Amino acid sequence: MSDLDQLVATARADFDAAANPAALEDAKAKYLGKAGRVTELLKGLAALSPEEKKTRGAQINVVKQQIESALTARRQALADAELQIQLKAEALDVSLPGRQSGLGGLHPVSRTMERIEAIFGSMGFDVADGPEIETDWMSFTALNNPENHPARSMQDTFYVDMKDEGGRWYNLRPHTSPMQVRYARAHAAKHAAQMAQGQAMPEIRVIAPGRTYRVDSDATHSPMFHQCEGLWIGENVSFKDLKSVFTDFFRTFFETDDLDLRFRPSFFPFTEPSAEVDIAFSSGPLKGRWLEVAGSGQVHPNVVRNFGLDPERYIGFAFGMGPDRLTMLRYGVNDLRLFFDGDLRFLSQFR
Known part of the structure; x- marks a missing residue:
């Protein structure tokens, strides 16, 4: 070599x-x-x-x-x-099952809101939606709750650094009642010519679900919570209709006929007479306990007048309930704050 x-x-x-x-x-x-x-x-x-x-x-x-x-x-x-x-x-074992993305689901309160809308929809109620930042007139004055009236403290709310034309602060709505006012005024305006000729206005049936805000925070109250208010106005609407609507609603919502209702006298500025609505189950873990689930009453004549209607001719009832509380009762949840903590271990149970 x-x-x-x-x-x-x-x-x-x-x-x-x-x-x-x-x-x-x-x-x-x-x-x-x-x-x-x-x-x-x-x-x-x-x-x-x-x-x-x-x-x-x-x-x-x-x-x-x-x-x-x-x-x-x-x-x-x-x-x-x-x-x-x-x-x-980096080899993949194709014989192993694939990794799947977790399935999402509706929040339990959203489920309840959809359920409420479906049940009232079957009774002929429309669903109204509106702004969460409201004027003082819509939130209070139109609902027979004038300035400096002590009843305003029942809905102590948050205010926005902005004033309306009358110099009053805007607020985060403490209830969805302003949507009842907006809907009823729009309805009255739509049928003004018809009423001017002495004809009867079509009945107002509407619910107003949505977020509301008050200065509350504990196991059963939250600064932001959900509310669903309802209104039925016509020429011959009575407490009998109110009881019938609530009885059908709660028995359908909880899927049981073993449920009793009672109405307790109460006070709300926008209704007269007013009543708290309680329910009691005939069986189950809550058997025999009366539970407050809603407020209701005949719409006050001043409020009917603010709707743009004649209180001598038109009468009806209004009500308000908390979807958060109904969700707690339906699913056996004992602390309202769990709905807003965002804990997936809790929320995944409702998928």
Whole structure:
């Protein structure tokens, strides 16, 4: 074996012994670097005659190509080995079940709101929606609750740094009653010509579900909570209709006929007479306990007048209930704050 063949064999052995790219680059420098053995051979051509230089130079170029080819082959081998290690580390076991995204679901209070709307919708009630930032007139005055009246403290609310044309602060609505006022006034305006001719206005049947705000915070109260208020106004609407509507609603909502209602005299500025509505189950963990679930009453004549209607002709009832409390009763939840904590361990039970 000639010295050049021996050089190629030695280079291949050194390249094969390189365990990583850094070691391979060190071996390359030994043969192809500025002070490498092939470079030294090329420098030695200067001392040869022209004829010898031509022959020897051709031989050295062949050796250089063989060494470079061996270097390229080793680089590719190291790269392939690294790729195999990476692929093995990232390998997927296709025999295992796939990872699935968790399924979402409606919030329990949203479920209740939809249930309320569906039940009242089957009774012919429209659903009204409106602004959560209201004027003082809509939130209080129109509901027979004038300025500085002590009854306003029953709905102590939050105020916005903005005033209406009368210089009164806007507020976060303490109840959804303003939507009853807005809906009734729009309804009266729509049928004004009809009423001016002495004809009867079509009845008003509407519920107003939505978020409301008051300065409350404990296990059964929250600064932000949900409310659903309802209104039925016509020429011959009585407490009998109110009791019938509530009886059908609660028995349908809780899916049981083993449920009794009672009306307790109470006070609300916007109704007269007024009553709290209690229910009692005939079976189950709440058997025999009277639970307050709503407030109600015959709409006060002043409020009917603010609707744009004649209180001597039109009469009806209004009510308000808390979907949050109904949700607690339906699902056996004992702390209202759980609905607003955002704890997925709690919420996932209602999927």
